[in-house]
Structure formats: C-alpha cells, structure tokens
Amino acid sequence: MAVLPALTAVLCTAALALSLVAFGRPASASASEVVRALPGTPPSSAWPAAGQAALAVDGGGQYTSSPGQDPVPTASTAKLMTAYVFLSRYPLAPGQAGRSFTVSADEAARYPARLARSESVVPLRPGQRMSEREALQALLAASANNVADELARWYGSDPVAFVAEMNRTAHRLGMDATHYTDPSGLHTTSITTAADQVRLLRAALRLPDFATLASSSYTDINGHHHTNTNPLLGRDGVFAGKTGTTRAAGHNLVFAARRETTAGPRIIVGAVLHQPDTATLKTAVQHLITNSLVTAPVVRKGEVLAWAHDDWGRSTALHAARDLLVTAPPGSSATLAIEPTTALTSSAPAGTTAARAVVTDIQPTDNSRTRNASGAPATDEDHHPDERASITLQTQTPLPRTPPLMWLPLRPLAWLTEAVTP
Structure with missing residues (x-):
C-alpha cells in the first residue's frame, strides 16, 4: 500500500502547466496580448x-x-x-x-x-x-x-x-x-x-x-x-x-x-x-x-498582468517585477505578449517567476507598422530596438497547497494563468 503515499507526493509536487491570457486586452487583440499607448501627441x-x-x-x-x-x-x-x-x-x-x-x-x-x-x-x-x-x-x-x-x-x-x-x-x-x-x-x-x-x-x-x-x-x-x-x-x-x-x-x-x-x-x-x-x-x-520621441512606462512595477488559477477556483496574481520602459514616437502603441517562462508548482513561494511580458510590436499612430519609411514592406532591420524588451511576472503570495488526494478531480493537476479584463 506504499503506492498511495508515493502517488500523492508526485501529484503534490508536479509541475503546473501555464496557459496565458493577457490582462486588460482590447476586444480585438488575441488572447495573449496587451496593447498600451504611449503618452503625447503623434x-x-x-x-x-x-x-x-x-x-x-x-x-x-x-x-x-x-x-x-x-x-x-x-x-x-x-x-x-x-x-x-x-x-x-x-x-x-x-x-x-x-x-x-x-x-x-x-x-x-x-x-x-x-x-x-x-x-x-x-x-x-x-x-x-x-x-x-x-x-x-x-x-x-x-x-x-x-x-x-x-x-x-x-x-x-x-x-x-x-x-x-x-x-x-x-x-x-x-x-x-x-x-x-x-x-x-x-x-x-x-x-x-x-x-x-x-x-x-x-x-x-x-x-x-x-x-x-x-x-x-x-x-x-x-x-x-x-x-x-x-x-x-x-x-x-x-x-x-x-x-x-x-x-x-x-x-x-x-x-x-x-x-x-x-x-x-x-x-x-x-x-x-x-x-x-x-x-x-x-x-x-x-x-x-x-517632438520625435517619448520614453514612458507601458507597465508599472507591481501591476497585475495575469492571474494563476487552479482547478478548485483558487487564484494568485502575477505582478510586474519592475517598470517596462519604451521609447518611441509620442502616441505610439506597444503590443505586449504574455508568455510562460517557468512552470509553477504547488506551494511555490512568493516571488516565484511564472511568466514574462514581452514587447512584440510598436506602432506609430500615423502609419502602419507593416511598412517602412520608403513605403516598402518592413524587414528585420525595420524592427524597433525596444521590441523584445521584457519584464518578468511574479507571484506576491505563496501558492496554496494541493488539497488531499481524496479531493483531487480525475484529471491532471494544472494551474491556468489567465487574465481578467478590468
């Protein structure tokens, strides 16, 4: 009967999968993206x-x-x-x-x-x-x-x-x-x-x-x-x-x-x-x-960009570890993707990194980002230097422990990192 305690230990320490949905996304954006506007007049x-x-x-x-x-x-x-x-x-x-x-x-x-x-x-x-x-x-x-x-x-x-x-x-x-x-x-x-x-x-x-x-x-x-x-x-x-x-x-x-x-x-x-x-x-x-440039944070330190949920309805917020600064023409929009980095585990301590927010695109308000300054299609050299800038998202409280084995549903244990639109 030693199998039962061993199985319980495995389930309680199993890595928890992440499925990311961005916090505060506009209705038109895909599920894993956040769009933020820089201040100023274009x-x-x-x-x-x-x-x-x-x-x-x-x-x-x-x-x-x-x-x-x-x-x-x-x-x-x-x-x-x-x-x-x-x-x-x-x-x-x-x-x-x-x-x-x-x-x-x-x-x-x-x-x-x-x-x-x-x-x-x-x-x-x-x-x-x-x-x-x-x-x-x-x-x-x-x-x-x-x-x-x-x-x-x-x-x-x-x-x-x-x-x-x-x-x-x-x-x-x-x-x-x-x-x-x-x-x-x-x-x-x-x-x-x-x-x-x-x-x-x-x-x-x-x-x-x-x-x-x-x-x-x-x-x-x-x-x-x-x-x-x-x-x-x-x-x-x-x-x-x-x-x-x-x-x-x-x-x-x-x-x-x-x-x-x-x-x-x-x-x-x-x-x-x-x-x-x-x-x-x-x-x-x-x-x-x-008037060509403005530097501003598109994410503030401590801001909640996603939530981690488990199968029993419990959740913990994922916070930005620091400000994320972007330099671009005033009024530009920055698109951020929320990506998993480290698999969460049950009882993970506060400060555990679970995801990151990555700048994937910066668009001036006046022109389409898909075309460069000559009007020709954009190439790799047209990418903005702040694209791929990123910050980590961390827990600020420990994750709750896994319930006793008798309460586990008959499916793999998982945390879902999900955003809630404010």
Missing part, C-alpha cells in the same frame, strides 16, 4: 506647414511621414546617393585616404562657367590628384557639383552608367518614388520624396565612416576652407546629413541626430524637403527632433 503635429517630411527612429521601422509624399526635385540631396554608390564599390576605412584619382582637363575647364552660373563648386585643376576621402568631403561638405561629376566618371568612365547604377540602387533600397538623371542633383528631373531620403540615409549610415564624411569640412587646392553646408551640424544632436537648395527644389535637409533619452541614446533619421527658406527649414527640423 509627430504628425510637428510636420512643416509646407513641403514634406519623414522621420525614422533608430533607423528602424518606427517611422512617420507627412501627407503628400509626391516626388520633388532632389537638389544636392542626390549627392547622398552618389556617395553611397561610390563607397559601395570603393569602401573607405576610417582614417584612410583611400584611392587616388585624377581631375580631367575638361572638368577643370568648366569651373569658370559653373561658377558664373552660381553652381556649388570647388576649384579644380587639370591633372590634380584627389584622394577618395578628399573627393567625398568636397561632395558632402562643400556640396561640389563638379566633384560629383568627376566621381561618376571615376566610378567607371561612363557617367550615364553611373546614373543608371544610382537608379538601380534606389530600387534595391525600396526608394520607389525616386529617379535620378544626374549625380549632383542639379537637374530638376532628378526627383525624390522625404520618405525615400530617410531610407537612403539609413542605408548610408551603415557604411564605414560615412557619418564622419557627412559631418566633415573640406580644404580646396587653393587652401580655402569650406565649412559643411549643413546649418544644424553639431546642434540639436545632428551629426550627419546633406543639404540641397535650388530654385525648383527649395531648401532641403536630410539629417541624422542623436537624442539622449532616459532609456539611452536613440538615433533619429529624418528629411524635410521643399521649404521656402533656410530659417523655416531649420525650425522644421528642430521641431521634428524635439
């Missing part, structure tokens, strides 16, 4: 009154874009693509000068005429040797149209083929509203959108030393120092980008800025296009940066 309130803009947080999928993303002339923002294509073929390691190239006599001879047309150029001499780093600094810092044309020739001797590669690259990056007809952006037929430019700068910042090149200055062959054309460089966290200004395109800036938050540093990539003047452009960019 970034759409920060869009410029004219033109267009777009924004991505951490280079991730948490983007927003203003209405009316119709293609407009690129102006010199096209040079971002020129640099990206060139660096993709000729990578430049940090601190290295890179390959050396020779300025053509034809391009050097065009300098006076370009200058007379008020083009953005730097002085070039026939036969002048330029390192790759010098050329890219002249392109991105001084915004030199003549160096853009030389880079296209140095790339493979055929500038037309270079422009074709620019367009192939744009297509590969999902920049479906962009089309280039020249490497400098001087042509009004080179067109883009703010959302596409965000996509491009996100990709360019992954190249070694691109951020350094885009924040550099340039000293020309005559010893003249050209400061970077970016009017916000070094201000408001802006550390890289590209300007562009023509009569047809207006004033434009594609930028990357670093925002310090209570959850740590965040990178913001944005674009503001077709502004009437530099002052308006700067104000629009600063407003976007300032």
Whole structure:
C-alpha cells in the first residue's frame, strides 16, 4: 500500500502547466496580448506647414511621414546617393585616404562657367590628384557639383552608367518614388520624396565612416576652407546629413541626430524637403527632433498582468517585477505578449517567476507598422530596438497547497494563468 503515499507526493509536487491570457486586452487583440499607448501627441503635429517630411527612429521601422509624399526635385540631396554608390564599390576605412584619382582637363575647364552660373563648386585643376576621402568631403561638405561629376566618371568612365547604377540602387533600397538623371542633383528631373531620403540615409549610415564624411569640412587646392553646408551640424544632436537648395527644389535637409533619452541614446533619421527658406527649414527640423520621441512606462512595477488559477477556483496574481520602459514616437502603441517562462508548482513561494511580458510590436499612430519609411514592406532591420524588451511576472503570495488526494478531480493537476479584463 506504499503506492498511495508515493502517488500523492508526485501529484503534490508536479509541475503546473501555464496557459496565458493577457490582462486588460482590447476586444480585438488575441488572447495573449496587451496593447498600451504611449503618452503625447503623434509627430504628425510637428510636420512643416509646407513641403514634406519623414522621420525614422533608430533607423528602424518606427517611422512617420507627412501627407503628400509626391516626388520633388532632389537638389544636392542626390549627392547622398552618389556617395553611397561610390563607397559601395570603393569602401573607405576610417582614417584612410583611400584611392587616388585624377581631375580631367575638361572638368577643370568648366569651373569658370559653373561658377558664373552660381553652381556649388570647388576649384579644380587639370591633372590634380584627389584622394577618395578628399573627393567625398568636397561632395558632402562643400556640396561640389563638379566633384560629383568627376566621381561618376571615376566610378567607371561612363557617367550615364553611373546614373543608371544610382537608379538601380534606389530600387534595391525600396526608394520607389525616386529617379535620378544626374549625380549632383542639379537637374530638376532628378526627383525624390522625404520618405525615400530617410531610407537612403539609413542605408548610408551603415557604411564605414560615412557619418564622419557627412559631418566633415573640406580644404580646396587653393587652401580655402569650406565649412559643411549643413546649418544644424553639431546642434540639436545632428551629426550627419546633406543639404540641397535650388530654385525648383527649395531648401532641403536630410539629417541624422542623436537624442539622449532616459532609456539611452536613440538615433533619429529624418528629411524635410521643399521649404521656402533656410530659417523655416531649420525650425522644421528642430521641431521634428524635439517632438520625435517619448520614453514612458507601458507597465508599472507591481501591476497585475495575469492571474494563476487552479482547478478548485483558487487564484494568485502575477505582478510586474519592475517598470517596462519604451521609447518611441509620442502616441505610439506597444503590443505586449504574455508568455510562460517557468512552470509553477504547488506551494511555490512568493516571488516565484511564472511568466514574462514581452514587447512584440510598436506602432506609430500615423502609419502602419507593416511598412517602412520608403513605403516598402518592413524587414528585420525595420524592427524597433525596444521590441523584445521584457519584464518578468511574479507571484506576491505563496501558492496554496494541493488539497488531499481524496479531493483531487480525475484529471491532471494544472494551474491556468489567465487574465481578467478590468
């Protein structure tokens, strides 16, 4: 008859299965999810009154874009693509000068005429040797149209083929509203959108030393120092980008800025296009940066997210072990999944971890999270850095002991972790 006590011991210490249903879920959510809203007004309130803009947080999928993303002339923002294509073929390691190239006599001879047309150029001499780093600094810092044309020739001797590669690259990056007809952006037929430019700068910042090149200055062959054309460089966290200004395109800036938050540093990539003047452009960019992010708890320490029930109607609450902070555009919604971690056992002590709440998705209010800043389907690289952030859920009281064997129902003992909608 020793079997009965042994069986009782086994049943009383058996692991207890978890089946999770979220606490406080909306009627439309699946049973294991909680959706929480971050405070604040969505970034759409920060869009410029004219033109267009777009924004991505951490280079991730948490983007927003203003209405009316119709293609407009690129102006010199096209040079971002020129640099990206060139660096993709000729990578430049940090601190290295890179390959050396020779300025053509034809391009050097065009300098006076370009200058007379008020083009953005730097002085070039026939036969002048330029390192790759010098050329890219002249392109991105001084915004030199003549160096853009030389880079296209140095790339493979055929500038037309270079422009074709620019367009192939744009297509590969999902920049479906962009089309280039020249490497400098001087042509009004080179067109883009703010959302596409965000996509491009996100990709360019992954190249070694691109951020350094885009924040550099340039000293020309005559010893003249050209400061970077970016009017916000070094201000408001802006550390890289590209300007562009023509009569047809207006004033434009594609930028990357670093925002310090209570959850740590965040990178913001944005674009503001077709502004009437530099002052308006700067104000629009600063407003976007300032209003781009909020850090807030989507779960508070001690909050009950689920309940554990047994077959006899007894229950114990599962509490958040700490605050769960999320940094995202104001007004975003965060989806949390409640997942089992450790099987509960009868008489488990207070403080036993039974589940966790995991951030599975963060959606800006303005745009669908299923599409990225270019309008193309989101990929793994579009995931927000706070996705998969998690907290543990713990008991705050010991679990009750299993009743005597004679009271057990004729089915396996189990705890169900279940949420009760408030």
